[in-house]
Amino acid sequence: MDTFQLIILLLDATLRTSTPLILAALAGMFSERSGTINLALEGMMLGGAFSAAAVAFYVGSPWVGLLAAIATTIALSLLHGFACITHKGNQVVSGMAINILMSGLTALVGIALFAQGGKTPALDKGSRFQPITFPGAEAVKDVPVLGPIYSELLSGHNILVYVAFIAVPAAWWVMYRTRFGLRLRAVGENPGAVDTAGIGVVAMRYRAVICSGVLVGMSGAYLSTAQGASFLQDMTAGKGYIALAAMVFGKWRPFPALAACLLFGFLDAAATRLQGVVLPGIGEVPVQLVQALPYILTVILLAGFIGRAIPPKALGRAYVKER
Amino acid sequence: MSKTVELPRWIDVGALPLLNLLLALVVSGLVVLAIGENPVEVVEILLYGAFGYEEAWGYTLYYTTNFIFTGLAFAVAFHCGLFNIGAEGQAYVGGLGVTLAALYLDFLPFPIMLVVAMLAAMIFGAAWAYIPAYLQARRGSHVVITTIMFNFIASSLMVYLLVNVLRPEGSMTPESEQIAEHLRLPFIHDIAGALGIEMASSPLNLSFVYAIVISVMVWLFIWHTRWGYAIRTVGANAVAATYAGLEPGRFIIIAMMISGALSSFMALNEVMGVQHRLLIDFTAGYGFVGIAVALMGRNHPFGIFLAALLFGMLYQGGAELSFEIPTISNDMVVVIQGLVILFTGAMEHMFRPRVTKIYTAWRLRQDAGEAA
Numbered sequence: 001m002d003t004f005q006l007i008i009l010l011l012d013a014t015l016r017t018s019t020p021l022i023l024a025a026l027a028g029m030f031s032e033r034s035g036t037i038n039l040a041l042e043g044m045m046l047g048g049a050f051s052a053a054a055v056a057f058y059v060g061s062p063w064v065g066l067l068a069a070i071a072t073t074i075a076l077s078l079l080h081g082f083a084c085i086t087h088k089g090n091q092v093v094s095g096m097a098i099n100i101l102m103s104g105l106t107a108l109v110g111i112a113l114f115a116q117g118g119k120t121p122a123l124d125k126g127s128r129f130q131p132i133t134f135p136g137a138e139a140v141k142d143v144p145v146l147g148p149i150y151s152e153l154l155s156g157h158n159i160l161v162y163v164a165f166i167a168v169p170a171a172w173w174v175m176y177r178t179r180f181g182l183r184l185r186a187v188g189e190n191p192g193a194v195d196t197a198g199i200g201v202v203a204m205r206y207r208a209v210i211c212s213g214v215l216v217g218m219s220g221a222y223l224s225t226a227q228g229a230s231f232l233q234d235m236t237a238g239k240g241y242i243a244l245a246a247m248v249f250g251k252w253r254p255f256p257a258l259a260a261c262l263l264f265g266f267l268d269a270a271a272t273r274l275q276g277v278v279l280p281g282i283g284e285v286p287v288q289l290v291q292a293l294p295y296i297l298t299v300i301l302l303a304g305f306i307g308r309a310i311p312p313k314a315l316g317r318a319y320v321k322e323r
Numbered sequence: 324m325s326k327t328v329e330l331p332r333w334i335d336v337g338a339l340p341l342l343n344l345l346l347a348l349v350v351s352g353l354v355v356l357a358i359g360e361n362p363v364e365v366v367e368i369l370l371y372g373a374f375g376y377e378e379a380w381g382y383t384l385y386y387t388t389n390f391i392f393t394g395l396a397f398a399v400a401f402h403c404g405l406f407n408i409g410a411e412g413q414a415y416v417g418g419l420g421v422t423l424a425a426l427y428l429d430f431l432p433f434p435i436m437l438v439v440a441m442l443a444a445m446i447f448g449a450a451w452a453y454i455p456a457y458l459q460a461r462r463g464s465h466v467v468i469t470t471i472m473f474n475f476i477a478s479s480l481m482v483y484l485l486v487n488v489l490r491p492e493g494s495m496t497p498e499s500e501q502i503a504e505h506l507r508l509p510f511i512h513d514i515a516g517a518l519g520i521e522m523a524s525s526p527l528n529l530s531f532v533y534a535i536v537i538s539v540m541v542w543l544f545i546w547h548t549r550w551g552y553a554i555r556t557v558g559a560n561a562v563a564a565t566y567a568g569l570e571p572g573r574f575i576i577i578a579m580m581i582s583g584a585l586s587s588f589m590a591l592n593e594v595m596g597v598q599h600r601l602l603i604d605f606t607a608g609y610g611f612v613g614i615a616v617a618l619m620g621r622n623h624p625f626g627i628f629l630a631a632l633l634f635g636m637l638y639q640g641g642a643e644l645s646f647e648i649p650t651i652s653n654d655m656v657v658v659i660q661g662l663v664i665l666f667t668g669a670m671e672h673m674f675r676p677r678v679t680k681i682y683t684a685w686r687l688r689q690d691a692g693e694a695a
Binding site for chain 2: 291
């Protein structure tokens with residue numbers, strides 16, 4: 001296999017591994033830009049993945065599964081909102097609680113429903129999202145350079161991959177070009193001013209966490225009904241936290257977050273390929289180092305060595321109306 | 324705002340947390356019902372499994388030991404206004420310290436080794452907490468995010484070390500060599516046996532006693548020393564602390580390092596007391612449960628002890644449960660944990676306004692009665 005082919009394969013894998021990160025990072029962004037810390041991405045993703053796989057198995061349609069995933073994650077978002085926005089509870093604790101709860105609940109319900117040790121039954125072709133082949137992908141396959149880029153890299157992914165990449169400019173547009181986005185950002189920076197303008201802070205924050213729920217639900221469904229063919233216990237394996245790191249790395253903005261997700265996805269894809277590979281001059285690269293790189297890079301960024309990451313001003317603070 | 328009366332202490336630290344705990348348990352019961360089992364039976368098995376026979380007690384207290392350490396760790400940082408979510412990673416790296424000391428200084432006699440192992444755990448755990456602490460204190464990076472990142476970094480680092488460095492030659496499993504027999508913490512049943520008392524064998528070891536001692540020391544430290552006072556001041560109001568001549572950054576670092584050291588003591592129980600070697604993921608989520616333990620215990624060592632006992636009971640009883648009822652796996656305990664954290668931690672204010680209203684009405688009526 002020549003180098004070009006290898007690069008195409010690696011980038012192809014990168015698109016696949018970064019898709020759930022992109023969706024979840026955007027989800028985190030909507031929530032945090034409105035002032036609600038969302039550490040629950042991991043647990044919500046897990047809940048979404050489970051619902052999608054379980055419902056898709058019963059109904060036989062990935063789309064119904066996707067809807068179930070989104071319904072689950074919206075419900076979890078509302079729970080998070082109920083604790084943090086309505087009852088002004090601690091947002092970090094609420095997020096951790098949802099993560100732990102979902103880690104147990106998905107396995108418990110999985111065993112009760114399917115008795116396969118926490119797994120859901122394998123989905124057949126019809127109940128999963130299938131790759132979409134672009135028109136003419138077969139025909140241009142042998143065109144040098146551009147052919148493989150079109151037919152292997154761009155074509156042949158499932159619908160959710162494309163949705164994730166469209167979601168980034170869409171999120172940007174909503175966030176920076178609509179009244180809703182302006183209010184959402186304002187409520188995360190200075191809720192007092194928004195309240196003075198006669199806009200309900202609580203309602204605004206609830207809407208933001210619902211947006212967050214929709215996006216993270218898609219990322220969960222992607223894991224179990226598009227990338228994989230069933231739900232596995234704790235299948236998110238820290239992806240929610242990586243998405244969180246990517247969102248922070250992207251300084252709470254859609255396009256930089258996309259770049260961070262692609263970088264982290266690339267590291268993930270490369271880690272599996274680098275196993276046991278000896279690089280000239282460096283020696284064998286420890287896979288664990290590559291796996292830890294997203295976290296290390298995020299810490300370095302947060303330390304202020306790669307520009308400054310400034311969170312929304314009112315992040316983590318419940319809004320108390322003066323009496 | 325209408326007139327309210329401040330809630331007395333017994334409601335604030337007693338009744339309200341209990342009310343929240345009750346709600347968490349009721350919802351857990353509903354989950355049990357939903358998966359088609361009988362909640363009453365589950366509670367019976369849980370309680371029997373945790374306290375029903377002598378061996379069960381030992382296991383319950385063994386789990387309790389871990390939760391005391393991680394609960395105290397979270398509490399100390401919390402008194403300084405910090406969320407240390409990194410107990411998991413700090414304990415993991417602390418375990419590395421204990422293991423290295425026990426493996427490479429195995430010529431030391433046990434009493435000296437005990438001190439050396441404690442110091443090694445403290446140093447490794449505190450060092451792992453130092454970086455996020457420094458970044459929070461001096462560069463303003465949020466400690467919640469950095470400690471989460473450090474948990475993952477610790478996990479990768481330890482897998483690397485266990486697979487490539489610590490694994491004995493020829494072994495396939497990624498775990499360290501066994502530590503020498505004379506360097507292991509004695510089991511309580513062995514100590515009792517030496518004193519002529521018959522006890523069922525369990526993993527409960529000397530570190531439980533150590534956990535109690537440390538609890539008292541943390542209580543003394545937080546409420547009866549200058550540093551403890553300074554830490555609480557910084558936690559309550561960092562700006563006021565600055566005006567009082569305290570440098571918040573300094574105490575943020577101190578509190579986090581103490582927190583890291585406390586979580587690392589969990590490794591004494593696990594590595595030196597029970598497993599006798601370093602295992603992958605030996606921290607098994609105890610660090611995260613420490614958050615729940617501290618929040619339920621209102622960040623006071625005595626409360627933490629009670630909450631740790633509750634979680635120890637859930638762990639041991641839960642293990643029994645998965646034997647008795649196959650449809651209920653250990654995950655039920657994880658669900659209960661999540662619900663307890665949710666209701667006692669995140670939704671702790673849910674009942675407060677209502678309880679305050681009821682209590683105020685009751686007091687006003689009483690006052691009126693006395694006046695008449």
